[in-house]
């Protein structure tokens with residue numbers, strides 16, 4: 001049996017549901033500082049051990065692997081404690097609140113020699129897995145341009161709480177939603193190295209809305225960035241929690257020399273005998289959240305490198321940091 005512990009039982013409940021689908025996994029422990037939420041979740045998933053201090057949980061030698069599902073600022077301390085105790089780790093997105101914390105996590109994983117997977121759940125969906133295979137077999141040719149975004153009309157999470165407090169989150173919709181679509185886009189493009197970034201951020205609604213409720217809001221509510229990659233390709237990204245648009249949109253468009261692709265829903269655009277053709281490809285409708293946990297368990301069982309590594313998380317974090325830096329200084333940022 002592979003024994004796991006989960007720290008943070010918000011999205012951590014989805015990790016628990018994924019582990020429950022694995023016959024060779026036991027959820028040995030849960031940890032959360034919210035005792036009521038902790039107790040209810042332990043009862044629901046039949047988990048024997050509960051902790052309010054993650055450092056104590058790491059001392060259980062029977063725990064092989066840990067899901068890090070805490071607010072962003074705790075990803076680094078929790079993951080590093082897990083690596084120091086010799087555990088495998090799957091960490092929720094974003095990797096951390098900044099690249100310095102992220103580098104320390106990647107280093108700790110290397111030292112431990114254990115598996116470090118990022119919970120980039122969108123990579124594990126049926127449509128994105130299918131598109132990745134199409135790209136790998138050359139269907140789109142060279143992808144030289146991409147646009148991606150996740151914009152909400154009204155959808156600031158946990159107004160005034162940790163999501164909108166920079167010290168706990170590292171940023172607003174860019175680090176919360178933009179991280180998902182940026183990761184997905186770069187992964188589909190083969191993870192070329194980012195070299196130059198220009199970005200802007202705005203906070204036109206959040207601070208007033210939070211003030212009315214007596215909470216903190218010191219992050220952006222809209223961010224946009226342009227990323228140049230070392231292979232010459234360009235990616236545009238945009239993310240918002242609150243903006244005057246018709247409705248929430250989540251999209252990715254890839255433009256290649258032999259074809260283009262976009263989703264949601266997945267479409268591939270090509271020329272067939274010189275005529276423009278729109279392809280709708282059937283794909284399994286699977287939950288990325290569940291599949292990522294099955295993949296993490298498979299990597300532990302078979303000692304495989306995960307599809308989404310800590311290094312990939314760091315790669316994305318460097319871009320997020322650079323967009324924030326460019327927005328702050330009004331200048332472009334080179335990534336070494």
Ligand SMILES: NC(=O)c1ccc[n+]([C@@H]2O[C@H](COP(=O)([O-])OP(=O)(O)OC[C@H]3O[C@@H](n4cnc5c(N)ncnc54)[C@H](O)[C@@H]3O)[C@@H](O)[C@H]2O)c1
Nearest residue numbers: 008009010011012031032033034069070071072092093094
């Ligand atoms: N992959 C996704 O689709 C997805 C969706 C939502 C959230 N997330 C990520 O998951 C993480 C958690 O987000 P959430 O929505 O579950 O937030 P949440 O606030 O609902 O849950 C976080 C939990 O962590 C607990 N916690 C706080 N400090 C702790 C500590 N020191 N020790 C143990 N537990 C502690 C809180 O009490 C809370 O129950 C974030 O990094 C977020 O970005 C990912």
